[in-house]
Amino acid sequence: MSSVPVKKEHSEKKWASWLIIIVALLAVIGLAVFNSATGKQDPATVASADAVTVDVSVDGMAFVPSSIDVAAGSHLIVNFHNTGDQVHDLKIGREETGRVEPGETVQLDAGVIEESVEGYCTIAGHKMQGMTFMVNVGESASEEHDHAGASEGTGSAGAPAKVPSVAERMAAREGFEAFDASLAPAKGDLHEETWVMTEEEMEVAPGVRQTRWLFNGQAPGPTLRGKVGDTFRITIKNEGSMGHSVDFHAGEVNPDENMKTIQPGESLTYEFVxxxxxxxxxxxxxxxxxxxxxxxxxxxxVIDPRGEDALADVDAEYIMTASEVFLASAGKEAEGANAQRVSDGDYDLTAFNYYPNQYDEGLAPLRAKVGDTVRIWLVNLGPDLPLSFHVVGEQFDTVYKEGAYLIKGAKDSGSQALDLLPAQGGFVEMTFNEPGTYSFVNHLMTNAEKGQHGQFIVE
Ligand SMILES: [Cu+2]
Structure with missing residues (x-):
């Protein structure tokens, strides 16, 4: 009688021992799976089915790691830790983290990755300085990357989009709208305006569209005109996705307060006399x-002198800004000009008022009548190259440059070109005595051929 319960007790102990062993084994297996899932054996990636989670941090101006390999069709999740000392973000394909403060972590669902894609920090200049994150897909990923390296690689100059030829730029276009170069007289003593700053896609040359960064939706930005002593109160609102600012050379102000970078969504009022x-x-x-x-x-x-220095009346006044045009890399039009090529001074075209050849005969030439005296205000916006402004078939009898007249109403002397380095400005005056087509050019001839060329049609 007593043996039965003893036996039963023994068998229960045996079961309990087995249970402990099984639980312990399960725990060991579970820990192993957990370790592999947290990526101890591979710092860059871990795939579970078709989901991939990656930890990305920042070291100086670089992402760590700076590239990963994933299988086509992977669902990529990035835990982005901003371990840097300034604000950054990470954009992969169409997905982006938004701005991430130093010390913050943001999870980015990059979606399903079907082909290799280059991620980057969208803050201006950061990509150029090396903040790229390459997501390589499949066996051929490195090969594809090499092939696309010209436009995708870190610090690479990038392949420009197709550059329109002279013939393509000068071909007649119905309904073409040029930047209005006519300059209206100054009005009032207080010039109060609010400008938005945006990033918008627009045409930068015939057949070429890319993102431009703009003051009030236009390039060049709005022309302000007043007289000596006038007050300008300009509020700039940043409706773009990166920091912007403004520096008006026309006034003397404290740069620290007035020219500081304004973050997206913020605004600043810049006042100068x-x-x-x-x-x-x-x-x-x-x-x-x-x-x-x-x-x-x-x-x-444009600031007009007052009193006895006041400008003479003329039949028409125009403004021409000079600048180089840098195209976006092919396939990267949304990013705007290729930052590396801008840094290298490797421009594609040149322009008056930011659009090559826009005042040529087939597009929107300027018009005058025989006997008209015309004043052309010029400022060289650069960013880098000089301007030697010349009008074919004309001589200037008045030239004003950087605060002084080189000649004024000259009768038996004259000027053939006004030279302006970046940020320099002035004006020229001429009178058309015969009908004809008068080209105006940058007499750095290759830059005239790249787009700094327009025409007056005189009738
Ligand atoms: Cu800006």
Missing amino acids: AHRAGIWMYHCSTMPMSLHIANGMAGAV
């Missing part, structure tokens, strides 16, 4: 400035 006559450049002064100017963020302020 124009004490000195001339044509003055303004531009976005957020780094890299070359890129912000190349993408469209520059313009002019």
Whole structure:
């Protein structure tokens, strides 16, 4: 009788021992699976079915890791830790983290990756300085990357989009709308305006569209005109996706407060009194400035002298800004001008008022009558190259440059070209005595051939 319960007790103990062993085994297996899932054996990627989770941090101006390999069709999740000391973001394909403050972590669902894609920090200039994150797909990924390296690689100059030829640029176009070069007289003593700063796709040459960075939706930005002593109160609202700013050469102000970079969604009121006559450049002064100017963020302020120095009446006044045009890399039009090529000074075209050849005969030539005296205000926006402004078939009897007249109403002397380095400005005056087609050019001839060329049709 007593043996039965003893036996039963023994068998229960045996079961309990087995249970402990099984639980322990399950725990060991579970830990192994967990370790593999947290990526201990591979710092860059771990695939579970077709989902891939990656941890990406920042070291200086680089993402760590800077590239990963995934299988086609992988669903990519990135845990982005901003371990850097300034604001960054990460964009992969159409998905982006938005701005991430130093010390913050944001998870980015990059979606399903079907082909290799280059991620990058969208803050201006950061990509150029090396903040790229390459997602390589499949066996051929490295091969594809090499092939596309010209436009995708870190710090690479990139292949430009197709550059339109002279013939293509000068071909007649119905309904073409040029930047209005006519300059209206100054009005009032207080010039109060609000400008938005945006990034928008637009045509930058015939058949070429890419993103431009703009003051008030236009390149060049709005032309301001006043007289010596006038007050300018310009509020700039940043409706773009990156920091922008403005630097008006026409006034003397504290750069620290007035020219500081304004973050997206913010605004700043920049006030100055124009004490000195001339044509003055303004531009976005957020780094890299070359890129912000190349993408469209520059313009002019014209300040007329008063009293006995007042300008003579003329039949028409025009404004011409000079600049180089940098095309986007093929397939990267949304990014605007290729930052590396801007940095290298490797421009594709040149322009008056930011669009090559726009005042040529087939597009929107300027018009005058025989006997008209015309004043052309000029400012060189660069970012880098000089201007030697000449009008074929004409001589200037008045030339004003950087605060002084070189000649004024000359009768038996004259000028054939006004030379302006970037940020310099002035005006020329001439009288058309015969009907004809008068070309105006940058007499740095190859730059005239690249687009700094327009025409007056005189009847
Ligand atoms: Cu800007």
